[in-house]
Each structure stands twice: as C-alpha cells, then as structure tokens.
Amino acid sequence: MSLLVVGTIPIGSGRVFAGPVERATDGALSIGGERCPVCQGTPAMLLAAEAVSRYLATPQPYALLGGDLGRGDGTRAVYDRLEEAVGESHARVIAFHYLQPIMALMRGAVESLESRTGLGELMLVADAGGMYAAKASGVASHFELMTPDVGEVGFLADPNVSHPAYAARHLLGGDGFDPADLARRAAETRGAARVLLIKGVTDRITVGGEVVASVDSPDVPALEAIGGTGDTITGLAAALIAAGVPTVEAAVCAARVNREAGRCLNARPYHRATDLVDQFPAALAEHVGSMDVLRVSRA
C-alpha cells in the first residue's frame, strides 16, 4: 500500500505541490522535486512518514499540498486535485491533515472516493483540520483512524459543534474530563473514526469507543509544548498502516516511537518537531524492530 497525505503549507499563494516526499541530506523537505518549508503542521507529519518509509524500505509517501495561510485557497486547490493525486499515487491510505475545515468539500471528497473505489479498498486517516471537517460534515465514521489530542476528543464527542473552539468547557479538559468516556460518546454519535489515538499524558487507543491500549512511558511532558509533535504521531501511524501494520498496532507503535524520540532528544519546550524527527531512526529501531509484522514487511 502507499500513503497519500493531503494538507497545506504556510505560503500564501494557493499554489499546489504534488509528488513523492523526500528529505534531503541537509534536512530540507522536497515534494515532487520541489523544496517546501519545514515547519509544524503537514510538513512535520510528512517528515515522520518519510522516516518510517525510509526505515522500512517501503514506498515513500506522496503529498498533495496547497499553499494556504488560513484563507482556504490552498485547501480548495488540493480538493480540486484530489482525484488526480489518488490516481497518480496509487494510494490505499489517504490522510487528511492541515486543511481549512470546509464541511462541503470534505463531504464531497469522501463521497467521491467512495464512488470511485469503494472505501473497502481505501483507508482514511484524519487529524487537524481534516479531522474537524470530517466530524463536522458527518463523515467521521467513514474513517479508519483519527488522532485527536485531549483538547479535540471532546469536540468529536459533542454532536452540536463544528470546531473545537466551540466545544463545551467540560469537554475540553476541565473538571470531570474523561477521554475514554468522550471516545465512547464520539463513537455513539458517529463523530469519530473506527480507531482513535487520543494523545495526552497517557495516550489511549480506542476501537469503537472502547479503550484497547494505553501508552504512558516514557513520560516526556515537554512534547505537548512543541509545535508539530502531534503531527509526527499521525505521520508515523499513517505510514505504518500504509506499510501493512494493523491500525491498532500502528497507533500503539506511533505513540511509543514519538515518546522514545522525545526521551532520546531530552525534549525541552523550545525544541522543534524536526529535532524530534531526527531521533526517529533510533526510536524506530527500538520499537519497530521488535514487531514481528514489520519484520515480515521489511523482508
């Protein structure tokens, strides 16, 4: 399987970048041979996915990114190119990431993908604005994996809101906050993917609203402050799924690798997501090397 990542980069042109993802020896991100800014958001996710594909010697991820500063121009441009990119990339895993959460575009994209291939052949992953749009437009249950943090799982559980900025305060980490209960509520209201990786002090993996695994070590609190460390988890998980790892195992492995990389880095709040990505080869060797399914995948 191959991975297609649909997202944006912080340039204000609406320009589209499409093609295989590579990381140059100087650390630069290249998409289809063109250099792109390296920062939090979809670039951080792509660097993590690229690290997995490099480690496992699986096909490199394919990116479809639009230049977007928040006006939605790049987002609209990538939805326009989505069908073409699915064909070019031969993707079987499609991850929707930093996108303007425009409900009609997401709903249309999922309907189009279903009519084209049947979602039985595709696995959809969402985080960030892609996740917001999927939930708000009522298509979240078509997704295989979402990776909310504790500030976002309450949004998935609240059927009345279209963005985390409106989630009720008791759903956003206040008194009585219970991510496992929120995951159940999100599943009951069809506001979530089949599998959730809820990022927090303890990372919880849920299937159909039930917690099936938790990851709480190593404990690296500074990761929460570093922009892009949630994006790297999503990139790790999506790339592992594209490599053939079952979704729950991929989510557990992604959570562990991200934490282990933070421990190797001795992460502090001022670090960058790229600092974390630089630790991934060692962290992947520590955690992925012990997974039988991946040894098969690498063979």
Place this chain on the structure above:
Amino acid sequence: MKLFRSKAKDHKEADDGLGLFLFDDVSAALKAEKALKSGGYDAKLVAPPANLRTGCDLAVALPRVEYPGAVRTLEAYHADFKEWADTQAGSAALADLVSAVDFGDWIMVRAANMKMTVEKSSGRIINTSGGGCPDIPYLNLELVGKTVWEAPPPRSLGFTLCGLMLDRAYRECKEYVERRGEA
C-alpha cells in the same frame, strides 16, 4: 499545574433581542467585531446556528434594535458581512477554558485546542502547538522567537478559529509575564 481558572463567560447564551451578523470567513467576522466595538457597540463573537454553519465560521451577535446603526458603522469601516439573521437562537459561545502548565523556566498556556509557551524571564514566545487550521503553522513561524510585546497579536494575522484561540493563549501569556514583572 493549573495556574488560571476559566474566566466567567461574558456572553449570555440566551439574550433576548439579539441578532447575528453572518460572514464568509472568520477574518471578516473579526474585522466586523473590531469595527463595531470601535463604534461603541456591545458586539460578541459566537458560533452561528447549526443550520448556518459551514465549518470554520464565526458570527457577531448584538441587539436587534441596534442593527441599522451597526450597518452604518460596518460600512464606514469597510467591513463586509454576508447577511443578518434576526435571531441568535441556536448559536453558541466560544470555549473559554484556559489552563497552564509550568515547565520551570517556561510556562505553557492552553486555550481550547491551542497552546503557547513563553520564557518566563524574557516574555519570549518559544513555541506554539495544537490546532489544525492552515494559519497555525504560519502563526508559529511569525510568532516564535519574538517577545509577547514584539509579536503581533495572533488575531491580527490569523484567519481561523484556531488562530482566535491562539490569540486567547497569547493574551494570557502576556498578562502572566506582565504580572510577574510587576511582582
């Protein structure tokens, strides 16, 4: 460690007699709110009712009786709106839960799904995280490395609700650093 309590809501969810200005995007709503406040109106940012939502959107509520004058104010400030809804039924207030984590030399403030971390001694913004709208990586590039006094408020650069929540975290960070400097 929580250093902040959420502030009391200043928005009454069921005010009688309120209507809504609706917009094509968040930045237009922010511009209109600023214009109306400059004109002396008690305008509030709220979520539009569910049947009017498109995703990342925002509305401005104010008393219906003030609509004609408010429209003149918006025209004077060249602040466009899409339409006026004569009721605010079904609208919702923005989340106002703010908390903080103490990292020793640094403090991280969370506002809804957004986080900003500053160095306590200098007020320098050392990181931003969370969120998922496309202006968030842009704001990270524009803000990190500047002090809270040098940095433009995120709402002046951002276009989305995530940007607005980052602005909330920024204002708390700035208040924290200024209080600490006075102590």
